[in-house]
Amino acid sequence: MSSKRPRGPILDDFVKQAKNGTPSKEATALTDINGVLPNLSADHVRISPSFERLEDLSVDKLYDFLLGQDQNLKPLAVKFKNDRVSGIDLMNFGDDDYQNFSVTYKQKNQLKLLIKQKQLGSTSNLTVSTRNELDLSLMQNELNHSNDTVQNQKEQIQQKNIIIKRYEDTVEKLNQEIEGQNSTIKQLQTTIQKQSLQILALMDLTNQQLSQTNTSSSGPPPKNSFTEQSSTVKDQLTNISADIQLIPILSPGSSAQVVPIIQPEAPTAIRLNKSKPHVPARMTSLPTSSEGPNSSVVKFPTVYHPQREILVIKPVMEDPYNISNYGTYRVKIFSEDSQHILVETLVNLVPQIEVCVPKQFEVRDSIHNLIVGGIVTLKRVGESVVAFAGETDQTGTVTLPDNLADGSYEVEIYSPNNSKLQRLKFFMVIFQNRRQGTAKPFIGRGDLNPNEIEIVLRWAAVPRDLDSHLYSSDGRHIHYRNKIDGNMSLDWDVTTGNGPETVKFTIQPNLKYIYAVHCYSSEPMLTRSKGELTFNIDATTTQINKFGKQNKLTNGEIHKIPELTRPQARFWVVCMVDGSTKQIHFFENVFEDHNNYQTNEIGLKYFAA
Incomplete structure (x- = not known):
């Protein structure tokens, strides 16, 4: 049970109005009681009938007595009766007992008044004046308690008002500080914008000055x-x-x-x-x-x-x-x-990766046969000492060391077991340890007849299917569906990438020959295929001049497809050989977009070139 004593409704209203700062009529009236109480007469005090001494009351008599005193005490009288509380028990009540029975403040005062009456004797001998004094004392105590409560409430309200005023002052100061900071931020933003414009202007000026640096500065003069x-x-x-x-x-x-x-x-x-x-x-x-x-x-x-x-x-x-x-x-x-x-x-x-020394060679001849027991040597250009020598295994493969130094290398590959194959010589480089994985060189045949030309086509893994086409001016056409026609032949049709495909023919007087590469696959650009052609001849018996140039076609000469942007190209038209003049004319960047690979359209168009 709460330790605070309960207030009556009038006092409650008074406290409530006090909190709000405006006392009610009832609260004003309560204040006036202070002046009235001393003048109360015995007529204003209720005189209870006589009763036995309180300590002599049994449980039932205590019940009846409490009801006779005040009907409002009935709930409490019922509790006492149920718990078998007698008069002597009530006289010995302590604070814990009142709390256990949930006795209100008013009830507690009434019960204490009865106990005081017991101490003064039975009610039959109690004078009206004595009762009056007791009731007035009770009312005075209650009023004093109410006044104390009101005063405490007033003091709490004053303290709260002081705290609220402090909070209001603090909020006002914070608002002023925020306004000041916002003003400072706006000034900073304006300053930053101005400085940004100044920096941009300085950068433009600097760039102009740099761009206006003329050719008198250090370094070689510019040239287009x-x-x-x-x-x-x-x-x-x-x-x-x-x-x-x-x-x-x-x-x-x-x-x-x-x-x-x-x-x-x-x-x-x-x-x-x-x-x-x-x-x-x-x-x-x-x-x-x-x-x-x-x-x-x-x-x-x-x-x-x-x-x-x-x-x-x-x-x-x-x-x-x-x-x-x-x-x-x-x-x-x-x-x-x-x-x-x-x-x-x-x-x-x-260097582009194709000219870099590989980690291994896989060697074949021009008609796809693996070269087993082939010899591969590398010498740095300008040096006589062999930097590497190795022999191909059963798969035609030889592995090169990883610690080869940067430099230009002369590579030689040959088969000591087959005299009909040429010695293949070419150059490669190592730069910043840049190496390709596997290179697949092809050794040309060394038993070529006079006026016989062998053209070996190889390319990258994609497109998967490039085809060699050879047209003669007498209407013959060698390709994958017609591999042999007289002294013109195609050895192999590769459809899985890399190649090689080898065309061989003997040039005849009064005939012209056109060689072209067709992209049969529908994969991306022919010009990105890394296509490469090797021309093999017996240089001791065959002399072929280059059209418009002073030099001749050399054995093992390589021509690569130009890496141009030609997404629609299907044919690369490479060259024309004139049997009458013994000249070869290499076309420069000539492509055809059509896909007529079974006709002689290419030959007919370029024989007159």
Whole structure:
């Protein structure tokens, strides 16, 4: 049970009004009681009938007595009766007992009054004046308690008002601080915007000053080498594919690990916004200069494509097997008038993987037979000491060591057990330990007759099916469905990639021959097939001049399909051999988009070329 004494409804209302700051009429009336109580007469006090001494009351008599005193005591009288509480028990009640019976504050005072009456004697001898004093005392105690409660409430309200005022003051200060901070933030934002504009203006000015650096600065003078290039290189720079490799611009002094790698066989792109000063508005070639391992030999012709906002650059060299051509180059690309540097960047030029020394060779002859017991040797160019010598196993394979040093190498492969096969000699390189996995060279036949030509076709794993086609001016056509016709023959039809397919024919006077490669597969570009042709002849008995050139066709001469952007091409028309003049005419970048591989359309079109 709570230790607080209960209040009557009038006092409750008074406290409530006090909390709100406005006392009610009842609360005002209660205040007036203080002045009235001393003047109360005996007539205002109820006189109870006489009764026996309280300690002599049994349980039932105590019940009746309590009901006779006040009907409001009935619930309490019932509890006492149920728990067998007598008069003497009640006189000995302590605080715990009152609490156990859930006696209210008012009930407790009434019961204590009865106990006091017992101490003064029986009610029959109790005077009205004495009762009056007791009741007045009880009322005075209750009023004092109420006044104390009201005062406590007032003090609590005052304390709460003080706390609320402190909170209001704190909130006001915080709001003022927030307003001040917001004002400071706005000022900072304005300052940052102004400074950003100033920085952008300084950057533009710096870029303009850098771009206006003229050719008197350090480094070789710029030169537009595009005009000196072959039609293949020009085509590669102007007709670019959608998936052309993009490289970042790196300033001099950048770490070697982040310098982008480029290779000679394909062009590379660099971003250049067309809105920058001195950038041409049309597609055009641009002057360049470079500093690097072999700048006098390696050129970087460049074309700007405004539609895609890219510079297309391609390294060009005469000898891809010269190791001194490779390494890091500092390339500058200039405006059309050579007076302003548009881009300055670093590139790491490396050899294309096909010319790199492999980890192993798998050797066959030109008609697909494995070469078992073949000899493979490697010597560094300019040195007489053999760097490696090995023999092919039952699978025609020989494995090379991993620790071969960087350099240019002369490779020789031959079969000591078959004198009809030629000795195959060619060059390869190792640069920065760059190696291909497995190379599959083919040894040409050494028993070729006079005026007999052997053309060996090989390519990458995709497309899976390339076909050799040989047309003669007398209407014959050798291909996979017609492998032999007179002295013209095709040895094999490879449909799983790599090759080789070998065509052999003997040139006849008054006849012309057209050789072409057809892409039978529906796989991507023929020009990305890495197709390669090896021309074998007996140079001692067969002399074939090159059309429009001073030199002759050499035994083992290699011609590669140009890596151009020709997505629709189905035929690569390679060359025409004239039996009357003993000349061979290599066509430059000639392709056909149709798929008429069973007709003589190709031959008829190019015999007159």
